[in-house]
Structures are given as structure tokens and as C-alpha cells.
Amino acid sequence: MRVALFATCVNDAVRPSAAVATVRLLERLGVEVDFPSGQTCCGQPQYNTGYRRETEPLMRRMGRVFAGYDHVVVPSGSCVAMVRDNYPRVARRGGDPGLARIARTLAPRVLELTEFLVDVLGVTDVGAWFPHTVTYHPSCHGLRTLRLGERPRRLLEAVRGLELAELPGAEECCGFGGTFAVKNPHVSVAMGTDKLRAARSTGARVLCGADTSCLLHLDGLLRHGSGPPGAGPRRVLHLAEILASTEEEPLV
Structure with a gap:
């Protein structure tokens, strides 16, 4: 099983501890995690402010960077929602077969962290300790x-x-x-x-x-x-x- 981390631009810029914790957690559970260095932004800020055409290059980059992975784990529900819910919309409006292929092949493989833990790994007890x-x-x-x-x-x-x-x-x-x-x-x-x-x-x-x-x-x-x-x-x-x-x- 090939697994990649999409850290998201927000985590990378201002809260890297969330991305580091995700890798630390997954590796403790026996998952080997790749971090493709070409990743940037999923395009959510551009799309949400009405810049569809500016979203398309970022969508293409996501398709290239995460090609070949079985699962792309993301510690951000909003970014996962962007890929799964909005990429198909971008593809339809753009009328581009390449974008449609990205939306069709990438979206099912992008999972929010808790989805990956519970649905793919089948765990709820991850061995954590937090006395608060x-x-x-x-x-x-x-x-x-x-x-x-x-x-x-x-x-x-x-x-x-x-x-x-x-x-x-x-x-x-x-x-x-x-x-x-x-x-x-x-x-x-x-x-x-x-x-x-x-x-x-x-x-x-x-x-x-x-x-x-x-x-x-x-x-x-x-x-x-x-x-x-x-x-x-x-x-x-x-x-x-x-x-x-x-x-x-x-x-x-």
C-alpha cells in the first residue's frame, strides 16, 4: 500500500506540527508515508473566491504529484472536500478531459486522516495517551x-x-x-x-x-x-x- 501525505499549504506555512504529528502517528501504526516534495496548494482559496481558471493549474499539479499512490492522507477536512466535491465541478465547467480524468482518479484516493484510520486501517485505538x-x-x-x-x-x-x-x-x-x-x-x-x-x-x-x-x-x-x-x-x-x-x- 503506497501512502502519501498531503500536508496542505496552511499546515506547511503556519501549523507544521499537525502534519508532523500525522506522519508520526501513521508511522507508529506501521504505515510508510511518502511526502512528495512537489505538492503545494489544492486550489481551495482560488476556487472559493471565484477564480476557477487559476484553480486548474493547481488541480493538474495535484494530479501529477499524487499519481500512483493508493491513498493520499490529509489532516484537513476542507482540503479533502475541495478535491472530492469541487474538483469534479472544476472539470465540468472547464470542459477539459484531462481535468475530468484527474477528478475521477484522484478524488476517491484522497482521505481525511480519521477516514484513513477508521475505514482503511480499521483502528480506533491508536495507542495514544493524553491525560487532559x-x-x-x-x-x-x-x-x-x-x-x-x-x-x-x-x-x-x-x-x-x-x-x-x-x-x-x-x-x-x-x-x-x-x-x-x-x-x-x-x-x-x-x-x-x-x-x-x-x-x-x-x-x-x-x-x-x-x-x-x-x-x-x-x-x-x-x-x-x-x-x-x-x-x-x-x-x-x-x-x-x-x-x-x-x-x-x-x-x-
């Missing part, structure tokens, strides 16, 4: 487009020492929404503040999720003191970082 109270925020793409369902929760529930606190209003958007946060900053901050208020109500010390973009938004608000004071999350972590943590190699 955690609350989980499901991102919109993972929840509504990929329909990850209980996969992330099952993985968290199997972590030794971890107490999972239910997040009120978990299905509500955190307010990031890509360029939505840029074009509608006041609404975005209000939504993020509501999400942090819900997280604080759980008493959890760690807020986790599977999309770095959402986590960056919430972490920024947390660092700037948004929301009511009181007990609540002190750290925002990617799910991969928690699953990669073990008693022998604890999360730093």
Missing part, C-alpha cells in the same frame, strides 16, 4: 461535506487518560469560512466568540479539531481574550497532535 479534558469542534466541511460522523469522537474516546467533554452547539460554524472571515470580520468574530463561550462552558482545557484553518481562527480569538472569562480551553490542538501523543513520547 478535551472538547471537540467538528468543522463544517468534515461535518456536512465529508460526513465524518463519529470517527473523530471514536478515536478520541479511545485515547488513554483523555476525558472528552461534549461541546454545546457543536454543529454550529466557528465563523472562519475561508474568505468569509476576511470579508465579514465582525460576523466571523461574533461566531467564533460564541464557539469559545460554548467551549468554556465544558470546562475542558483543550479545544481540538481536524481543520487547522478553523483552529487558527479560534486560537487567535482565544489569545486575544475573546469571549467571557473563566475556566476553559488553554490550548487549541489539531486532532492529529493528540492522537500522536503517547506516554513514551508525550506531546510537547
Whole structure:
């Protein structure tokens, strides 16, 4: 089984720890992971802002870079949703047989991390140890487009020492929404503040999720003191970082 990591441009630029944790986790589970150096961006920012033609070269690059792999594992639900849900749309609108072939052959092989762990490897207990109270925020793409369902929760529930606190209003958007946060900053901050208020109500010390973009938004608000004071999350972590943590190699 040939497996590649698509780290995503956001993780590569601002949260490499999520990508490193993904590799660390998969290798602990016996998976040999390749990192094709030609990878860049999947094209999601361009597509979401209406630049379809600028998306097409990135789509072609994705097709070339990840050709020949059985699975492409991605620690980002939104990027997986871009490939699986939007690449076919780009191909149809472009009327390009090459793009259609990429959409048809690449999309089924691109998996969000929890999908790969639960559906391909067939594991929920990954041997993790994280003795903290955690609350989980499901991102919109993972929840509504990929329909990850209980996969992330099952993985968290199997972590030794971890107490999972239910997040009120978990299905509500955190307010990031890509360029939505840029074009509608006041609404975005209000939504993020509501999400942090819900997280604080759980008493959890760690807020986790599977999309770095959402986590960056919430972490920024947390660092700037948004929301009511009181007990609540002190750290925002990617799910991969928690699953990669073990008693022998604890999360730093």
C-alpha cells in the first residue's frame, strides 16, 4: 500500500506540527508515508473566491504529484472536500478531459486522516495517551461535506487518560469560512466568540479539531481574550497532535 501525505499549504506555512504529528502517528501504526516534495496548494482559496481558471493549474499539479499512490492522507477536512466535491465541478465547467480524468482518479484516493484510520486501517485505538479534558469542534466541511460522523469522537474516546467533554452547539460554524472571515470580520468574530463561550462552558482545557484553518481562527480569538472569562480551553490542538501523543513520547 503506497501512502502519501498531503500536508496542505496552511499546515506547511503556519501549523507544521499537525502534519508532523500525522506522519508520526501513521508511522507508529506501521504505515510508510511518502511526502512528495512537489505538492503545494489544492486550489481551495482560488476556487472559493471565484477564480476557477487559476484553480486548474493547481488541480493538474495535484494530479501529477499524487499519481500512483493508493491513498493520499490529509489532516484537513476542507482540503479533502475541495478535491472530492469541487474538483469534479472544476472539470465540468472547464470542459477539459484531462481535468475530468484527474477528478475521477484522484478524488476517491484522497482521505481525511480519521477516514484513513477508521475505514482503511480499521483502528480506533491508536495507542495514544493524553491525560487532559478535551472538547471537540467538528468543522463544517468534515461535518456536512465529508460526513465524518463519529470517527473523530471514536478515536478520541479511545485515547488513554483523555476525558472528552461534549461541546454545546457543536454543529454550529466557528465563523472562519475561508474568505468569509476576511470579508465579514465582525460576523466571523461574533461566531467564533460564541464557539469559545460554548467551549468554556465544558470546562475542558483543550479545544481540538481536524481543520487547522478553523483552529487558527479560534486560537487567535482565544489569545486575544475573546469571549467571557473563566475556566476553559488553554490550548487549541489539531486532532492529529493528540492522537500522536503517547506516554513514551508525550506531546510537547
